[in-house]
Amino acid sequence: MTSDQARASIGERFSGAQVEGTSPIVATVQPEQWVALAQFVKETLGCRFFSYSTAVDWKEGLEVVARVDNVDDRIGVLMKTRLAPGVSSCPSLVPVYRGANWMERECYDMFGIRFEGHPDLRRILLSDDWEGHPLLKSYAVDTPHPPYR
Amino acid sequence: MKPPVPEIPVPVWRDFKDLQEWEQLHKERPSGDKHSALFESVTEGIHSFPGGFAVTTVADAFFNWARKSSVWPVTFGLACCAIEMMATFASRFDVERLGMVPWASPRHSDLMVVSGTVTIKMAPMLLRIYDQMPDPKWAVSMGSCANSGGPFRHGYHVVKGVDRIIPVDVYVPGCPPPPESLLNGLLLLQDQIAHFRKTGRRAPPTPKVD
Numbered sequence: 032m033t034s035d036q037a038r039a040s041i042g043e044r045f046s047g048a049q050v051e052g053t054s055p056i057v058a059t060v061q062p063e064q065w066v067a068l069a070q071f072v073k074e075t076l077g078c079r080f081f082s083y084s085t086a087v088d089w090k091e092g093l094e095v096v097a098r099v100d101n102v103d104d105r106i107g108v109l110m111k112t113r114l115a116p117g118v119s120s121c122p123s124l125v126p127v128y129r130g131a132n133w134m135e136r137e138c139y140d141m142f143g144i145r146f147e148g149h150p151d152l153r154r155i156l157l158s159d160d161w162e163g164h165p166l167l168k169s170y171a172v173d174t175p176h177p178p179y180r
Numbered sequence: 181m182k183p184p185v186p187e188i189p190v191p192v193w194r195d196f197k198d199l200q201e202w203e204q205l206h207k208e209r210p211s212g213d214k215h216s217a218l219f220e221s222v223t224e225g226i227h228s229f230p231g232g233f234a235v236t237t238v239a240d241a242f243f244n245w246a247r248k249s250s251v252w253p254v255t256f257g258l259a260c261c262a263i264e265m266m267a268t269f270a271s272r273f274d275v276e277r278l279g280m281v282p283w284a285s286p287r288h289s290d291l292m293v294v295s296g297t298v299t300i301k302m303a304p305m306l307l308r309i310y311d312q313m314p315d316p317k318w319a320v321s322m323g324s325c326a327n328s329g330g331p332f333r334h335g336y337h338v339v340k341g342v343d344r345i346i347p348v349d350v351y352v353p354g355c356p357p358p359p360e361s362l363l364n365g366l367l368l369l370q371d372q373i374a375h376f377r378k379t380g381r382r383a384p385p386t387p388k389v390d
Contacts, residue, residue, distance in 0.1 A: 157337070158301050165336040172336050 037076050037106045044071055055098065055107035062095075062121055065112045069097070069127040072108050077101045081130035086142045088168045092116040093142060097124060097131070114144075123149040141166040247290070247316065248373040249279040251366075254289035256309060259296025261323040261356040268359040268366075275366060286312040291369070292346070293362075297325035297332060298339045310346045318373070320365055321348040324355045331355075 034053045041058050042050045045068060049059040060068050072078045078099040087094040093114045100107045114121060123146035124131040135146045136155040143164035146152055154161065163170050226232040257265060269275055269282045283289050286309045298306055310319065321342050324330030329340035342348060349372060352365035 170336070172334060174336070 032076065032104055032106065034106050037101075037108070040075065041068075041071070041108075044075075052109075054105075055109040057109045057111065059111040059113065062112045062114060065095070065110075066122045066124065066127060068110055069099070069124050072099055072110065073127055076106055076108065077104065078106060078108055081124075081128040081134075082107075084124065084131055084134035084138060086138050086144055086166075088142060088166065090168050093119060093144060095121050095138070095144065097134075099128070119143050120145045120147060122147050125149055140164065143167060244374050248370040250281075251279060251291045251318070251370065251373070252281050252283045252289045253291040253293050254286045254309065254313065255282050255284045256286075256292060256306075257295050258298065258302070258306075259323075259325065261295035261326070264356045264359055264362060265293055265295040265322065268362045273359045273363055275363065278366065278370065280366065286310075287314065289313050290316065291318045291320065293320045293322050294326040294342045294346075294348075295322040295356075297330070298342050298345070299337050300339055301337070303339050303345050306342070307345050318349045318369060319346050320350045320352060320362075320369060322352045322362060322365070323357055324353065327351050327353065 034056060038050055038053065038056045041048060041056065045058070045060055045064055047061060048064070048068070051057050058068060058072075078101040080100040080102055082098040082100055084095070084097040086096060095112050095114065097110045098107065099110065112121065119142075121144055123135060125135065125146070126148060132149070132151070133155060135144075135149055136152060138144050139146065139149075139152055140154045140156050141164055153159070157165070163174060165172075223236055227236045253269075257263075267273060269280075280291070286292075290313070292310055292313065294306070310317070319342075321327050325332060325338065326342045329335075329338050332338035333340055339345060350365045350369045352362055354361050357365070
């Protein structure tokens with residue numbers, strides 16, 4: 032399967048999705064289709080390698096990003112989903128990709144996105160008593176952290 | 181999206197928030213942290229006794245000589261500065277000729293070289309290691325990160341200068357400071373130790389560099 036065929040098949044299967052590019056194929060879907068897209072990409076396109084998952088704070092809502100790869104056929108898919116403004120909850124990809132576990136924990140740590148269905152959602156990099164999520168645009172960098180700041 | 185063009189006012193030294201914070205912090209820090217009240221009262225007594233000054237000053241000179249000739253730094257590396265610190269401790273720059281033996285236990289050490297970035301998560305451990313060192317003890321802040329937070333100062337996770345956690349005697353600038361620089365800092369520290377007054381009180385900062 033080539034990258035063009037993969038892009039066409041994603042567009043066919045998910046009618047509301049916005050699919051563009053070849054390497055990587057950028058597929059933007061609604062949050063309801065997020066897990067279904069991951070399942071399709073893994074099982075039908077054979078993208079078994081979960082590269083990374085992160086998020087972007089666009090101020091008008093968060094965007095969750097995940098990159099998966101089919102190493103044999105050289106297909107890379109960048110999956111995106113846009114959360115509504117003020118919403119910080121997204122379906123988890125851990126049931127599909129086990130490698131998403133720590134990535135989503137980091138995403139929760141930095142952006143405060145609650146991944147529904149994640150088995151162990153707690154902070155991974157910052158200490159447990161940290162207040163706030165530092166990579167959000169609304170986070171004030173000067174937030175005091177007594178006693179050390 | 182085009183970012184708004186900021187209007188940058190003319191900088192006034194006093195307007196910098198960082199400097200204000202620094203001044204505030206160093207105003208609040210107690211100065212005589214190495215002194216024990218009982219010990220000092222005894223030495224004060226001897227010193228004020230007629231002719232007692234000969235005892236205290238000679239004892240001071242002797243103790244200071246002993247202290248500065250056997251400063252044992254605790255093996256404690258935090259970041260890339262630790263590589264330069266290891267180079268300083270290794271054979272080429274050989275601080276052992278100054279009586280410094282890098283020791284792997286804080287309980288036998290006199291000096292802590294804070295070499296590198298101190299994150300907020302690491303700060304309690306650093307304080308714990310410092311607390312385990314017996315008095316009198318010294319600290320050298322090595323590199324921009326330990327001095328002030330360095331390039332991470334305006335980030336969210338770095339302590340803005342290790343002097344917010346422990347009292348620091350010598351600041352070594354650089355990113356990272358080369359071994360010569362650290363060696364100079366250690367010599368300055370020895371000089372400072374040599375000027376300890378009356379068994380354990382902290383010397384005034386000496387502006388002598390080079």
